[in-house]
Amino acid sequence: MMATLGFGENGWGNLILGAACTTLLLSLVALMVGALVGSGVAAAKLSRHRPVRWLGDGYSVIFRGIPELLIIYLFYFGGSGLVTQIGHLFGADGFIEMPPFLIGALAIGLISGSYQGEVYRAARLALSKGEVEAAQAIGMPKWRIFQRIIVPQVVRYALPGMSNVWQMSLKDSALISVTGIVELMRASQVAAGSTRQYFTFYLIGGGCYLVLTVLSNGAFRKAEKRMGRAHQSRTAAQH
Amino acid sequence: MIDFAFLSDTFLKLIGALPVTLGLFFCSFVLGGVLSLLILAMRMSSNRLLSGFARGYILVFRGSPLLIQLFLIYYGLGQFEVVRHSFVWPVLREPFACAVVALALCTASYTAEILRGGLLAIPTGQIEAGIACGMSRWLLLRRIIAPVMLRYALPAYSTEAILLVKSTALASLVTVWDVTGVAQQIIQRTYRTMEVFICAALIYLILNFIIVQIYAQIERYLSPRLRTPDEEPALPVNPAIAGEKND
Numbered sequence: 001m002m003a004t005l006g007f008g009e010n011g012w013g014n015l016i017l018g019a020a021c022t023t024l025l026l027s028l029v030a031l032m033v034g035a036l037v038g039s040g041v042a043a044a045k046l047s048r049h050r051p052v053r054w055l056g057d058g059y060s061v062i063f064r065g066i067p068e069l070l071i072i073y074l075f076y077f078g079g080s081g082l083v084t085q086i087g088h089l090f091g092a093d094g095f096i097e098m099p100p101f102l103i104g105a106l107a108i109g110l111i112s113g114s115y116q117g118e119v120y121r122a123a124r125l126a127l128s129k130g131e132v133e134a135a136q137a138i139g140m141p142k143w144r145i146f147q148r149i150i151v152p153q154v155v156r157y158a159l160p161g162m163s164n165v166w167q168m169s170l171k172d173s174a175l176i177s178v179t180g181i182v183e184l185m186r187a188s189q190v191a192a193g194s195t196r197q198y199f200t201f202y203l204i205g206g207g208c209y210l211v212l213t214v215l216s217n218g219a220f221r222k223a224e225k226r227m228g229r230a231h232q233s234r235t236a237a238q239h
Numbered sequence: 240m241i242d243f244a245f246l247s248d249t250f251l252k253l254i255g256a257l258p259v260t261l262g263l264f265f266c267s268f269v270l271g272g273v274l275s276l277l278i279l280a281m282r283m284s285s286n287r288l289l290s291g292f293a294r295g296y297i298l299v300f301r302g303s304p305l306l307i308q309l310f311l312i313y314y315g316l317g318q319f320e321v322v323r324h325s326f327v328w329p330v331l332r333e334p335f336a337c338a339v340v341a342l343a344l345c346t347a348s349y350t351a352e353i354l355r356g357g358l359l360a361i362p363t364g365q366i367e368a369g370i371a372c373g374m375s376r377w378l379l380l381r382r383i384i385a386p387v388m389l390r391y392a393l394p395a396y397s398t399e400a401i402l403l404v405k406s407t408a409l410a411s412l413v414t415v416w417d418v419t420g421v422a423q424q425i426i427q428r429t430y431r432t433m434e435v436f437i438c439a440a441l442i443y444l445i446l447n448f449i450i451v452q453i454y455a456q457i458e459r460y461l462s463p464r465l466r467t468p469d470e471e472p473a474l475p476v477n478p479a480i481a482g483e484k485n486d
Contacts, residue, residue: 064401065447066440067408070419074440077432167302174304178412185306192314199315206303206311213302 012191012201019187020208026105026183027170033109034169038116045121056117063114068107068172075107076100076179104176112169119161123154156227163220167213174209184208242434249425249438256421257442263335263407263417267342268400274343275350282355293351300348305406309341313413338410346403353399357392358384390461397454401447408443418442 044056063071079098087096127150135145177186188205192198282293300308316322316331330336361384369379389396411420422439426432 062444065405065444067405067419067443069408069411070422070436070440070443074433074436077436081433171304174306175409177306185304188307189310192310197318199311199318202307202311202315206299206307209304209307210299210302214298 012187012195015182015187015191016184016204016208019182019184020212022101022181023170023173023183023185023209024212026101026108026173026176026181027166029105030108030112030169030173031166033106034112034116034165037110037113038120041113041117042120042124045117046124060114060117063111068111069175069178071111072104072107072175072178075103079103079106100176100179100181104173104179104181108169108172108176111172112165115165115168116162119158119165120154122161123157124150126157127153159220159224159227163217163224166216166220170212170216171209245429245431246434246438249435250442252425253418253421253435253438253442256416256418257446259335259415259420260404260407260417260446263338263342263410263415264404266339267346267407268403270339270343271346271350271403274347275354278347278351279354279358282351283358297348297352300345301352305341305345306409306412308345309338309409309413312341313337334410334413334415338407338413338415342403342406342410345406346399349399349402350396353392353395354388356395357388357390360391361387386461390458393454393458393461397451397458400450400454404443404446404450 041056041059044052044059047053047056066074076098080096080103083098084092084094084096087093131149131153132145135149140148173183174185177183177189180186182190184205188201191204192201195201278293278296281289282297284290284293312331313334322328322331331340365383365387366379369383374382407417408419410417411423414420416424418439422435425435429435
């Protein structure tokens with residue numbers, strides 16, 4: 001198996017390794033897009049106004065109820081179509097194709113956002129009311145409460161859920177291969193197709209994803225432990 | 240602006256492909272459910288080898304994308320002469336069967352973990368009470384462990400069912416003509432991408448809505464406290480009043 005995965009002149013090793021980096025980058029951008037959208041969704045779901053809550057709920061229903069593959073197709077074709085339409089308004093001619101990386105990251109990010117919204121909402125609800133009230137009582141301004149009380153705790157509570165969401169985006173990013181961008185899945189397909197060794201290369205591709213998920217799982221667990229410890233030592237010092 | 244004739248025509252064509260999507264879902268749901276029980280039994284076994292295998296299985300199938308698992312089974316296995324000449328080839332030659340196998344293997348790993356969570360959440364007192372009543376192991380499993388486990392696991396299990404419905408769309412990439420596959424066929428003929436994909440998306444949304452409703456009904460059936468009060472045996476709310484009657 002290793003012989004086919006040479007790292008020399010014409011080996012497939014470099015292609016797969018580079019593709020793994022693309023996958024990682026794609027998922028990272030998607031995670032950030034998702035964090036942005038997710039906090040918006042969480043805020044909407046926790047809003048006092050009913051129409052705003054409906055907006056948040058509707059977003060989750062749509063992005064969680066439609067298959068990821070369809071969402072990617074919709075974004076890939078719809079995004080390019082939209083840009084082409086806008087281009088026509090400014091006098092551009094013909095079909096303008098959006099960069100697949102951007103489209104892919106946006107699609108996965110928006111899907112991830114619907115799940116992250118739920119994670120943040122749960123984390124916000126887990127935060128005890130007394131802490132915010134105590135901060136208000138000593139006269140902290142709203143922004144300071146948000147920055148010093150809400151955000152650090154929500155991040156701590158949200159970490160285990162975030163680990164799940166991150167691994168989901170990592171695996172969903174394999175679907176972006178349908179737009180032609182060379183990430184891990186596409187690289188395995190290319191290598192498998194040209195060598196006719198389908199089993200070997202899909203196994204290698206799958207192994208790469210496994211390594212990525214296991215490594216990130218470890219990283220998240222470490223971060224969780226660290227934040228938990230920091231929290232414990234702080235509370236211990238206060239008592 | 241909106242071509243309703245085309246939309247309704249597309250919608251009807253896509254509905255025609257719904258049996259394939261539903262078939263994929265039900266076959267892999269049932270197969271995955273049975274497989275997950277097997278894996279759960281292995282995972283909870285005191286035998287190191289068995290529980291290690293189950294752990295490895297769960298890690299591998301949860302850690303890699305379903306698409307790669309599907310391709311590994313559909314394209315990968317056909318590469319070997321041994322497989323092509325064995326009795327499984329008539330099954331593995333069919334894209335539909337390959338998709339079902341891949342979906343079932345993947346969903347089994349998630350379901351096993353969900354059920355394990357439910358199993359571990361059963362209060363030990365309930366099992367001890369069952370043993371104290373002299374229940375046999377089988378009766379204990381049937382009357383206490385299985386229903387309580389199912390009740391705890393149900394919310395997560397409903398999410399898994401929805402993920403499974405969405406995953407069936409991947410089968411279109413190995414030439415199964417399910418809703419997504421047929422949508423692509425229509426697009427190749429008409430070049431009207433957005434309308435067709437939006438129709439397909441709507442069908443999946445409706446499907447998932449129905450599944451959520453079914454699970455809500457099962458949850459209601461399994462948790463007495465969610466049922467309406469008149470279905471419940473009347474409980475003495477105020478012990479003082481109940482006591483007065485006796486006097």
